[in-house]
Amino acid sequence: MSYVVFCKGQDAGEAYVMGEPKIHLYTMEELCYYIYRNRTLCDKELLNPALADWIRDECKLADLASSLREIYRTEPKAEKIAEQIFAYMDFLKKMDREAVCEIIRKSALLSMNERRKSRADQFFVEEEYRNAAMEYEKLLANANYDNEKAKHNMMYNVGCCYARFFYYDIAAKWFLDAARMGIRSHDDFVLFLLCKRKSLKEEEFRLFMMEHPELKEYVEPMEKYLGAGMMTVIGTHSEKAVPVDEEEWIRKQLSIWKKKIR
Numbered sequence: 001m002s003y004v005v006f007c008k009g010q011d012a013g014e015a016y017v018m019g020e021p022k023i024h025l026y027t028m029e030e031l032c033y034y035i036y037r038n039r040t041l042c043d044k045e046l047l048n049p050a051l052a053d054w055i056r057d058e059c060k061l062a063d064l065a066s067s068l069r070e071i072y073r074t075e076p077k078a079e080k081i082a083e084q085i086f087a088y089m090d091f092l093k094k095m096d097r098e099a100v101c102e103i104i105r106k107s108a109l110l111s112m113n114e115r116r117k118s119r120a121d122q123f124f125v126e127e128e129y130r131n132a133a134m135e136y137e138k139l140l141a142n143a144n145y146d147n148e149k150a151k152h153n154m155m156y157n158v159g160c161c162y163a164r165f166f167y168y169d170i171a172a173k174w175f176l177d178a179a180r181m182g183i184r185s186h187d188d189f190v191l192f193l194l195c196k197r198k199s200l201k202e203e204e205f206r207l208f209m210m211e212h213p214e215l216k217e218y219v220e221p222m223e224k225y226l227g228a229g230m231m232t233v234i235g236t237h238s239e240k241a242v243p244v245d246e247e248e249w250i251r252k253q254l255s256i257w258k259k260k261i262r
Contacts, residue, residue, distance in 0.1 A: 008061065009027070009028045010059055011027055011059075012059055013058060014058055016031070016051065018045050027059070028085075028089055029089070029091075035100075036091070039122075040110075040119045046078040046081040047072075047078055051068070052065045052068040052069050053065070064088045068081060068085075071084060078104050078105070079101040079102070082100065083101045086101075113139060116139055124157060129164040132157070132161050133158050133161035136155075140158070152178050152183045152184070155177050156175070159172075159178060159191065159195070163191075163195055168198040172192050172195035172196045175192035175195060176188075179192055189215065190218045190221045193215060194222045197222060
């Protein structure tokens with residue numbers, strides 16, 4: 001976020017606690033950032049009138065607290081509370097504030113599992129891949145999903161996350177698990193094989209393929225990215241493969257995967 005946040009209000013002597021795990025907030029700036037970062041989950045917390053009391057008593061912003069009390073009385077909606085706080089604090093540009101508040105509004109209509117999936121997707125899009133992977137894995141470990149496609153998509157996304165920070169061996173396992181579900185198995189097997197190739201030495205990969213001839217059909221689409229031990233970008237059949245820096249190639253592939261977030 002590249003914008004200026006003007007400090008308003010006093011530092012609180014007593015923290016306001018939000019979230020799970022419990023986050024202790026001592027300033028209005030911290031409150032704004034908390035709402036921004038947890039926009040898919042914070043609607044019920046924003047509807048607690050104790051928030052207005054804390055802003056009045058601890059941050060000494062009686063005028064803001066009064067306006068929040070009026071919202072609680074006339075139109076108690078979480079997105080309205082967030083918008084009032086953001087506008088008072090000059091937090092985010094107006095267009096960005098409206099976008100965040102719209103997410104808060106829509107999230108209130110979702111189940112908790114759907115909200116957490118949305119939060120993980122948010123981390124993924126913002127390239128916070130470690131946080132995204134943790135959120136996806138928590139959902140897969142703790143939630144019972146009747147929708148097999150939703151479960152598959154999260155497994156695929158976890159694979160993309162680990163590939164993004166070069167844990168190819170872990171990424172390969174996630175892509176393989178996704179492929180075995182049989183939903184988009186061709187794409188998943190290609191990515192599994194690609195990560196396997198990146199995590200093994202050349203001779204190890206050759207032996208691996210000898211042990212798994214059933215994966216032969218996925219070698220050609222994988223190998224179009226590989227050439228003479230160097231990452232390559234392949235154009236049409238009439239064009240010559242152009243060697244590129246491996247890190248640059250990885251970024252390019254991950255940008256493609258990110259567009260396919262599920």
